[in-house]
Every structure is written in structure tokens, then in C-alpha cells.
Amino acid sequence: MKRLSLLLVLFLLISPLLSLALPTTSTNFSATAQWEVTPPYNVAPGETLVPAQVTLTYNGEFTLYNVIIKPYNFPAISPFTSNTTYEISKIEPGQQLSLVFLVNISPSIPLGVYNFYISIYNSSIVFPDCVVSAQLPVLGYVNLYATAQASGILFPGERDVPIDITIYDTGSVSATDVTLFLNSSYPIQFVTKEVKVPEISTTTPATVQVLANVYSNATVGTYQLKLTALVFGTLYKSLNVSVSINSNQTVEGKLLNPSVIDDIGSYQDNVPINLQLEYTGPVEINSYSIIITLPQGFTNESGGNEIIINGGSVQPNEIIPLTFSLNTKNINLTSYTFPIKIIWNAVEGEGEIVSVVQYISFTLIAMGNNEIQITPLTSILYSNSINNVTILLTNQGSGNIYNVTLSVSSPQASILSYKSQIPEIKAGQSVSIPIELFIPEALQGNSLSITISLNYLNSMYEESQYSQELGFYVASKNYVPILISLNPPILSPGEFQSTQLILQNTLNTTLYNVSISLSSQGIYLNNTVFEIHTISPHGNYTVPIELFSSSPGTYTLTVSVSYFDSLVQNSEELNIPIYFSQLNAPSVPILLTLNYTVLTYDILQNAKLLITNTLNEPIYNVTISLSSQGEIYVNNTIITLPELKPLETLSIPIKVYVGTTGIVSISASMSYYISGQQKESEELINSLAAGSVDLVVTSVTTLNVGTIISVTGTIYNFGTGSANGLTVIAEPTRGLQVVGQNTYYVGNLGPDTSSTFTFAFRILNVTAFNRTAFNGFSDPSSFTRSFANFTGRVFLVPIEFVYTNDIGQVIHTYSNITIHVTNSSEAFTTLTFHSTTTHGRFFTLIGILILVVIVIVVVVLVLRRRRKE
Known part of the structure; x- marks a missing residue:
């Protein structure tokens, strides 16, 4: 009971002082207010000298005399000057007073409705008798954006270039007395540093012209230039414009x-x-x-x-x-x-x-070319009998032919049978085609023609045709005592070739004093006249000869023979076809390639040397000696292989270091054995080299301006090559909307260098607080747990890097940036003020605190004394 009495005494002591700390309001006065602007609610934070009309109504019962009315200095809406007062000599009950005050609006307040306080003094000029409040709306806003336009194309090194900057205000209040600050940044240096703009209307944009210089080392791209505007005491830092530069x-x-x-x-x-x-x-x-x-x-x-x-x-x-x-x-x-x-x-x-x-x-x-040649392996036919003729179908081109269909015809002989279908003839391959035909007796001593027609798909898989007419001599065995042929009948052009002229005596008698004379157009012969003593009955005689032709083709060798048979001299003349065909044996049967088409500059790289046997036969004792050409080095310069199987490809690991970019070459000297013969050849292995590019976002800073956030990231190239024409692209993210362009041109980013990029985002009301916005992640929950105690939003924004490397390849890489947005970035905080004059209330609060401390000390001492008693 005693404690309760002490607390009651304490409350009675403090309550009068507490009443002095609260604002004094009066029911005898009421007030309303409105702006003297059109429309009345279009007043924005930061405006000054705004006229506010206050209607004050006296609701008391008694007449007041010598009343002083002063505006109260409140942070949100404050009087232009503290000396603004109204002195009213007399106020009757029910009387209304219309008062106008010039006020300034704080630039840092959010949009809303605020109290404007008026102090009324009657009996004392130290403490007001009452404080009356009237509500004023501050709902106007300024929203600026700008565009830049240069006359014509901008080039590196240009000076005093006029650039027109147009500023738009999409808000509800026209911006007046605007100061535009031009911040120079690569590649634009503004000659004009500051521009005064009297007014930017909400209906009509304002255009100013400034002068600028272009850096001589500027590169191509669209650059974001940061402009700052001072409007109503507020700096708008996101007033960026795009300027395009032409560069090499x-x-x-x-x-x-x-x-x-x-x-x-x-x-x-x-x-x-x-x-x-x-x-x-x-x-x-x-x-x-x-x-x-x-x-x-x-x-x-x-x-x-x-x-x-x-x-x-x-x-x-x-x-x-x-x-x-x-x-x-x-x-x-x-x-x-x-x-x-x-x-x-x-x-x-x-x-x-x-x-x-x-x-x-x-x-x-x-795909290879196709060159078809048809060669008869039989030169003389016989009448009144069935003849077996073999023709050689040769693909002398470098490409295969497919689905070959043959057609054989002759206007003089009867074609009995032949092979009509060939699935494929590879490059350099020859196929023998046997043809069976009957020749009537009337053709003996005359010529016979056979036409070979082909339909096929060439190496380009196009339908093609080829036709060749072959000529033969039809003889009777009784009238042709000597048969002449060549072995082999096919020779190679470009060098002297040895062959054999074979003479066969078809008679049952011996031939004596046989004289042979050779002649031909387009063929060079080492000897043209031969003498043979005898040829026995049904015997053969071989004459070695050497022939030369500079180019492939079909030629005719004319053989004139004279001899004595039974002491009677006879003679005959035969034309023998000779065929010169280019052999399609590759001069370099081993193909060397690298498994990388593009090597990495300035890095010791593991590569593989692919060694391919292009032949259908094995290659033995292969020795490959590698030597570098220019700025390329190989650790393994000698490679030995005991055998390369037909068409086999072996992979040999090597280490390659490239000290330059562009075209690099490795020389290869090879020694090997084919069919028991040692051969040597040279090859050149070509490749391209480019520096590596490793882009990493090292830091991200965020600037919050209401519902707009500005994000600046620092990007570093840890690679050995340059990222030329680097452009950063911000991908769409749920809950964020890019303000302006979603691309930022960085330019050329060399190795071990850094640069920055900036994007502005508007926060959308599609994601609740304490949630995380994701884009393209399979398990957002794991990411959300990292920010379980974070009050606000976490956005993960995917970004794409696009650039060209040292050899002009367009490269796309991807990364992301994390943005943290707190509640205060989006929501306005509402504060309630209960205030009187600033200095008087300060000393009152100090006195209250001292008194409370004294009372607490007294109570503690009294309680201790009671306990001791």
C-alpha cells in the first residue's frame, strides 16, 4: 500500500511536465488549406515558394483581441521565412480568416498528405495558446528522361561536335529552373559542362544543344552517357543518353x-x-x-x-x-x-x-572430279566367230562415281552379253567388262565400231552421261599370218615406258627375214626398225621397245611387217592402239592433322596429332620430324611408328604452345617404307590461334532511388586474349523491368583489364517481399535459404556477354549478377510528429529527464530504509 502511494505521488509530480512536451491543440480553432496552383494537388517534393491558402475558423464563444498567427516550422512543409506572421486585432466567434503562406516542400519526402501547423498566440508570445493543423497534399512528381542526337555519324577524333539533348518530363509537375550537368566519360568529352533549362513542361520537351569532343581511340558502339539534373533540390542521376560512335x-x-x-x-x-x-x-x-x-x-x-x-x-x-x-x-x-x-x-x-x-x-x-576412260584390251577381232572382248573402264578422276549403268551397241555386230551394272568405281580404280559378240563373215578385212554408253552419279551426286566409240579391225585367220600385240597395253605418260611388242606366227610354216617398221603420231619411239631372222610355226617373238607420251590419251601405233613365206615375200600393216593413263597414286600417303581447329594463345595446350594412312596398304617404319614455323612450339618433335595399317588413324598426344594469334604452321618431314621401298615427303600443318577470354563480374553496386535501382558491375578479363566489341546484355528477370536499353556496350576489353557496365531496373509489384526472384534456375529453394533472414528481395539477373575474339569469331558467354533490394527501397515510411517550438521543447525534455532520475533515486532510498527498519 505504501508503494502504491509513492507511485501515485510520482505520477502527480511528472504529469504537469509531460503535458508541456505535447503539442497544444485547440477545439476553438479549425483550419483547412489548399495550394494556390492548378490543379491544387500538383505540388511536388522539393518545390519552393509555393503559395498555400489556409482558411482559419474561430469556434470559440468569446471575442479574441490582439491575436498573432505564425506558421510552424515543420520538416515536411516549412514556411519560406520564419518572420511570416499575421497580427489580428480582433476575432469574433464564428469568424473565418483567409491566410496565404509561402512555403517550401522538403525534397526528401515521399508523396502523400502532410499537416501544415499554425501557432496562435493570444495572451503570451513565448508559448502559443494553441497549434492548429491543416492538411496539404504533396502528390505531384517529376519524371525525366533524355535522348541525344548528333547531326550525322560521329567519328573518333572529332571536336566541337554539336549534340542535341532533348529532355522529357512524363510526371505531373513541370520542372522549372533545371540545371543539367554533363559528365564526360569515354568516349565523349563534353565541352559544355553545365546547362540551365528554365522549364521542362509535361507537355512540351526542352531541347538544348551542347558541344562535345570524341576520343581519338573511340571504338564502335552505342555508349550510355551519364547526365545529372538538379530539379527542385533533387539530383536525378539516371538521366542517361545513348550516343553511337563509328569506329574502325x-x-x-x-x-x-x-x-x-x-x-x-x-x-x-x-x-x-x-x-x-x-x-x-x-x-x-x-x-x-x-x-x-x-x-x-x-x-x-x-x-x-x-x-x-x-x-x-x-x-x-x-x-x-x-x-x-x-x-x-x-x-x-x-x-x-x-x-x-x-x-x-x-x-x-x-x-x-x-x-x-x-x-x-x-x-x-x-568432292573430286570425274574423268572416265574406256580402253579395249583386244585390238583384233575375227569374222564368222564369237569373240570375247574385254574393255577396261577406268575412273581417272579424283572423285568416286556411283550407280554406273552400261549400254553396249554396235551397228555391225551382234552383242550377246555384257556386265551392265556397277555399284561404284572409286577414284583411280579400273573395272574389267567382258563383252561377248558375234561378227559376221562379211566384215573381214574391215573395221568394226562398238559404242559404250554410261549413266552414273558423279562425285557431286549429279546425274551424268559418258559415251565412247571403240574401233576394231576384223581379220580372217587365214589371211593374217602374224598377230601383233603390246604387253602391257596401258602406259603412264610423262616418262619413257618399256613395253613388249609380241609377234605371233599363226601359220604352220616358218617365216623368214621378218622386217618390222614402227610409226605413230604423238608417240616418241626409241627405235623404229627391227629385223627378225625367223619365227617358228605358231611361235611368238618378243621385241622390247620404249615409248614416250607427254599427256594421257589413246594413240595408234602403226606396224608394217614384211616377211618371206615359202620364198614368197608378203607384207601387212596393222594399227595397234596404245593407252597412256595417269596413275592415281597419292604422292603423300600420310595425312597429318591436329584435333583442334583453333589453338589457344599463350597457353601450353594438350593436343593430339592425328596420323592417317590414306592408302589401302600398310606403311612401315614411319618417322615424323616436326618443326615449328614462327611462334608455335611443340614438345614432341620426333615421332616413330612401327606400322600404319591400311586406312588407319592414330592419335598421338602432344603439347603445343602458341605465342601469337592468327595463322600458325607446323612443318613435318616424314620417312617411311611402302612395299619395301623407302620414301620421304613433306607436309605443312596449318591451324588458327586465338587468345582465351575469361570474363568475370568481380563486384556489383546498387543505388536505390524509390522504385528505380541502378546497378553497376565491374567486369574483369582474366584471359590472354581481347574481347573485342564487348557488349553486355541483361536478360529478362521476373519482378524487374529494365529501364532504357538492356544492352551496354563496353568496347574492347584486353587481357588483365577491367571495365564497368550499368543498368537501371524498375521494381515491379509481382513478387512479394521476403521472396527471391529467379530466372532460369532449377532449384530456387537452395538460393532462398541463403537469404532467409533478409527482409526484402533478392534478384538473380542473367547477363550475356557477346564479343569477337582475336580471329574474328563471335563468342557468346553467360553469367549473372545478384541484386539485393530492402523494403525501404520500395515502401515509403510514414512518420507522425507532435511538436511545438524547437528550442522550448528541447529544454523541457531535458528537465523532465532530470526530474525522473531524481524521483527514481528518492524511491530507491526510501525502499532500502523501509527494509532496514
Whole structure:
């Protein structure tokens, strides 16, 4: 009971002081207020000198005299000056007063309705008799965005370029007395640093013209330039504009037919290649030079390994025809890559000629050519009998032929049988075709023609036809005592070939003093006259001869024979066909390739050397010696293999280091045994090298401005190559909307260098707080658990990097950035103020705290004394 009495005494002591700390309100006065603007609610945070009309109504019963009315200095809405007062000598009950105050609105408050407080003094000028509040809406807002437009195309190195910046206000309040700050950043340096804009209306945008310089090392792309606007005391930092720069990086072309399929094969000359190169750059080309590097097995017309094409002026989107001829050596029927280096001499900036190097390539698929030759292995036929004729069907081209259908006809003889279907004839393969025919007796001593017609699919799988007429001599055994043939009948061109002229005596008597004379058109003979003493009955006699032909084809050897039979001299003349055919044996039977088409620059790389036996026979004791060409090094330079089986491919692990980018080559010297003969050959292994690009987002910073967040990320290239023309793309994310462009052009990012990119996002009301927004993740729950105690949102935004590497390949890589948004970033916090004059209430609160401390000490002492008693 005593404790209760003490607490009651304590409350009676403190309650008068507490009443002094609370605002004094009065039921004798009421107030309403409105803005003297049109419409009345269009007032925005940060505006100054805004007229507020307050209607004050006196509800008391007695007349008041000498009343002083002053606006109260409240943080949200404060008077323009504290000296603004109204002195009213007399106020009658029920009287209304219309008062106008010029006020300033805090720039940091959110939109809403706020109290405007008025102090009324009557009997005292120290403490007001009452404080009356009237509500004023602050619902107006300014929403600015800007665009930039330069007259014409911007080039690196230009100075004093006029740029028109147009600022739009999509809010509800026109922005006045705006200060636009122009922040210079690569590649634009503003000459004009600050611009005053009197007004940006909500209906009419404002346009200002500024001068700017373009960095001489600027590269192509659309750049985001950060502008800042000071409006109503608030800095708008997201007022960015896009400016496009023309640079030598966009000076490039593309092949309209990067893959060419041709019936090209081994040992062909002047094979035409037709390419179309479209120039896709935005500026005029003064001249260009194109260097095409030829892979192993291809040469230009003079035997070199490059094709050089020079040209003059080229306009944007112009198509350049590239026509050149190739010679081939022994090549395989496969796909070949031809690296192309283009030097564009572009007109940029103020007429400066800048050389830009571009690397591209085209692919040639060699399908092989077809060259069919039909050779009869029988030269003389006999009348009044069935003859068996064998013809040799040879594919002398470099490509296979398929589904061969034969048709054999003769207007003079009866064709009895022949082989009519052949599924496939490979390159260099010969197929024997036996033909059985009957020759009537009337044809003896005359010629006989047989026509061979072929229908087939060539190496390009196109329907083709071939027809060849063969001529034969029809003789009677009784009138042809000597038969003459060649063994072998098929020879190789380009060198002297040995063959045998075989004479057969068909008679039962001996032939004496046989004289032979040889002649031919297009064939060189080492000897043309031979003398034979005797040829026995039904005997054979062999005469070795040497022949030479410079080119393949069918030739005729005329043989004139004179002899004595039973002391009677006789003579005859025979024409023997001779066939010169190019053998299709590859000069380099071992093919060397790398398993990587593109090597990585400045990295010791594990690669595999693929060694292929292209022959249908084994190759023994293979020794391969590798030597580097230029900036490429191989750890294993000597490779020995005991055997390469027919058509076998072996994979040998090697380590390769490339110290440059572009085209690199490895020379290979080979020694091996084929069919017991040692052979040697040289090959060149070509490849491309490019630096590695490893892009990592190292840090992300977020700036919250209401429901707009600005995200800036730092990107670092840990690789050895450059990411040229690097562009960052922000992918769509649930709960976020990109403000402006979703692409940010970084430019060229070299190795061990960093740069930044910035995006602005608007937070959408589609994801509740304490949730996480994901895009494209299979298990969002694991990510959410990491932020279980986080009050707000976590957004995982996928981003894409697009760039070209050192050799012009377009590369796409992907990453993501994490954005944390707290509740205060989206929601406005509402505060309630109970206030009087600032200085008076401060000292009152200090006094209350001192009194409370004293009372607590007294109570504690009294209780201790009671306990002791």
C-alpha cells in the first residue's frame, strides 16, 4: 500500500511536465488549406515558394483581441521565412480568416498528405495558446528522361561536335529552373559542362544543344552517357543518353557463301573459285587488300601458297566478287579451311585513312572430279566367230562415281552379253567388262565400231552421261599370218615406258627375214626398225621397245611387217592402239592433322596429332620430324611408328604452345617404307590461334532511388586474349523491368583489364517481399535459404556477354549478377510528429529527464530504509 502511494505521488509530480512536451491543440480553432496552383494537388517534393491558402475558423464563444498567427516550422512543409506572421486585432466567434503562406516542400519526402501547423498566440508570445493543423497534399512528381542526337555519324577524333539533348518530363509537375550537368566519360568529352533549362513542361520537351569532343581511340558502339539534373533540390542521376560512335572496329565484311562445294580433285590446274564478300561497315572504304592463305595441297597459278586480291573504293553494303583460280596437288576429298586476311583502308573522322585488319575464312569441300576412260584390251577381232572382248573402264578422276549403268551397241555386230551394272568405281580404280559378240563373215578385212554408253552419279551426286566409240579391225585367220600385240597395253605418260611388242606366227610354216617398221603420231619411239631372222610355226617373238607420251590419251601405233613365206615375200600393216593413263597414286600417303581447329594463345595446350594412312596398304617404319614455323612450339618433335595399317588413324598426344594469334604452321618431314621401298615427303600443318577470354563480374553496386535501382558491375578479363566489341546484355528477370536499353556496350576489353557496365531496373509489384526472384534456375529453394533472414528481395539477373575474339569469331558467354533490394527501397515510411517550438521543447525534455532520475533515486532510498527498519 505504501508503494502504491509513492507511485501515485510520482505520477502527480511528472504529469504537469509531460503535458508541456505535447503539442497544444485547440477545439476553438479549425483550419483547412489548399495550394494556390492548378490543379491544387500538383505540388511536388522539393518545390519552393509555393503559395498555400489556409482558411482559419474561430469556434470559440468569446471575442479574441490582439491575436498573432505564425506558421510552424515543420520538416515536411516549412514556411519560406520564419518572420511570416499575421497580427489580428480582433476575432469574433464564428469568424473565418483567409491566410496565404509561402512555403517550401522538403525534397526528401515521399508523396502523400502532410499537416501544415499554425501557432496562435493570444495572451503570451513565448508559448502559443494553441497549434492548429491543416492538411496539404504533396502528390505531384517529376519524371525525366533524355535522348541525344548528333547531326550525322560521329567519328573518333572529332571536336566541337554539336549534340542535341532533348529532355522529357512524363510526371505531373513541370520542372522549372533545371540545371543539367554533363559528365564526360569515354568516349565523349563534353565541352559544355553545365546547362540551365528554365522549364521542362509535361507537355512540351526542352531541347538544348551542347558541344562535345570524341576520343581519338573511340571504338564502335552505342555508349550510355551519364547526365545529372538538379530539379527542385533533387539530383536525378539516371538521366542517361545513348550516343553511337563509328569506329574502325565496325569496318568489316562477311562472306555470302562461306562454304563452297566443288568437284575439285587432285592434280587440277586453274580451278575457278567464286566468292561474294559483302562489305557491312558504315563508312566508305578507300581501298582493300585480301590475302587468302592456301592449305597444304593447293597453290596459286605460279605455285605459291597465297592469293592476293586488291581493290579500290567500296560503299557500305556493296558486294565484292572474289574470283580466283587454284591448282591442286595430291589432295584428299574432304573439307578444307582457307584463312582470309582482309585489310580495309577506311575513311574515318575528318577524312583520315585508317587500316583495319579482319580475319575470316571460307570452307572448300572437295568432292573430286570425274574423268572416265574406256580402253579395249583386244585390238583384233575375227569374222564368222564369237569373240570375247574385254574393255577396261577406268575412273581417272579424283572423285568416286556411283550407280554406273552400261549400254553396249554396235551397228555391225551382234552383242550377246555384257556386265551392265556397277555399284561404284572409286577414284583411280579400273573395272574389267567382258563383252561377248558375234561378227559376221562379211566384215573381214574391215573395221568394226562398238559404242559404250554410261549413266552414273558423279562425285557431286549429279546425274551424268559418258559415251565412247571403240574401233576394231576384223581379220580372217587365214589371211593374217602374224598377230601383233603390246604387253602391257596401258602406259603412264610423262616418262619413257618399256613395253613388249609380241609377234605371233599363226601359220604352220616358218617365216623368214621378218622386217618390222614402227610409226605413230604423238608417240616418241626409241627405235623404229627391227629385223627378225625367223619365227617358228605358231611361235611368238618378243621385241622390247620404249615409248614416250607427254599427256594421257589413246594413240595408234602403226606396224608394217614384211616377211618371206615359202620364198614368197608378203607384207601387212596393222594399227595397234596404245593407252597412256595417269596413275592415281597419292604422292603423300600420310595425312597429318591436329584435333583442334583453333589453338589457344599463350597457353601450353594438350593436343593430339592425328596420323592417317590414306592408302589401302600398310606403311612401315614411319618417322615424323616436326618443326615449328614462327611462334608455335611443340614438345614432341620426333615421332616413330612401327606400322600404319591400311586406312588407319592414330592419335598421338602432344603439347603445343602458341605465342601469337592468327595463322600458325607446323612443318613435318616424314620417312617411311611402302612395299619395301623407302620414301620421304613433306607436309605443312596449318591451324588458327586465338587468345582465351575469361570474363568475370568481380563486384556489383546498387543505388536505390524509390522504385528505380541502378546497378553497376565491374567486369574483369582474366584471359590472354581481347574481347573485342564487348557488349553486355541483361536478360529478362521476373519482378524487374529494365529501364532504357538492356544492352551496354563496353568496347574492347584486353587481357588483365577491367571495365564497368550499368543498368537501371524498375521494381515491379509481382513478387512479394521476403521472396527471391529467379530466372532460369532449377532449384530456387537452395538460393532462398541463403537469404532467409533478409527482409526484402533478392534478384538473380542473367547477363550475356557477346564479343569477337582475336580471329574474328563471335563468342557468346553467360553469367549473372545478384541484386539485393530492402523494403525501404520500395515502401515509403510514414512518420507522425507532435511538436511545438524547437528550442522550448528541447529544454523541457531535458528537465523532465532530470526530474525522473531524481524521483527514481528518492524511491530507491526510501525502499532500502523501509527494509532496514
